Amino acid sequence: MTELANDCPGRAVVELDRATALELLATVPVGRVVFSRNALPAIRPVNHIVEEDGLVIVRTRLASRLTSAVHANSGVVVAYQADEIDPHLRTGWSVVVTGLARTITDPTRIARYERLLHSWADGIMDTVIEIEPALVSGIRLVDKVA
Numbered sequence: 575m576t577e578l579a580n581d582c583p584g585r586a587v588v589e590l591d592r593a594t595a596l597e598l599l600a601t602v603p604v605g606r607v608v609f610s611r612n613a614l615p616a617i618r619p620v621n622h623i624v625e626e627d628g629l630v631i632v633r634t635r636l637a638s639r640l641t642s643a644v645h646a647n648s649g650v651v652v653a654y655q656a657d658e659i660d661p662h663l664r665t666g667w668s669v670v671v672t673g674l675a676r677t678i679t680d681p682t683r684i685a686r687y688e689r690l691l692h693s694w695a696d697g698i699m700d701t702v703i704e705i706e707p708a709l710v711s712g713i714r715l716v717d718k719v720a
Contacts, residue, residue: 585664585665586717587713589712594712595712596669596671604619605630605655606654609650621633623690628671629704629707630705633688633699633701633702633703650674650675652675653672654705656668670710670712671710673709674706676703687702
């Protein structure tokens with residue numbers, strides 16, 4: 575982990591290594607997926623799980639814009655971001671995973687993820703997408719050591 579400069583008195587920004595970033599990502603249930611929609615960035619909140627190999631798994635609707643973007647290409651580059659920040663203490667962390675998103679078609683894997691991932695919104699979530707983490711970055715806001 576590397577400490578970065580920070581204008582916030584009493585806080586330090588520490589860069590996270592890949593393993594730590596993925597471990598933190600796995601501790602929260604919701605993040606934001608960033609994808610291209612009509613050549614512009616689009617962001618959607620989704621719940622996720624992180625597999626042991628680092629794959630980020632999300633479920634969505636076949637009719638969603640995210641699913642359309644992924645189906646249009648055999649693999650589309652997306653970013654996935656999640657964090658846990660305490661606005662009062664001004665501490666916490668943020669992680670970004672960038673990689674190829676692909677629709678999962680294996681029925682055994684789909685059934686497993688349907689058991690593990692439940693939508694927070696009404697509607698049928700009939701598509702499972704995996705994001706392969708090519709780039710993983712993260713920071714932690716911590717108290718400065720005197």
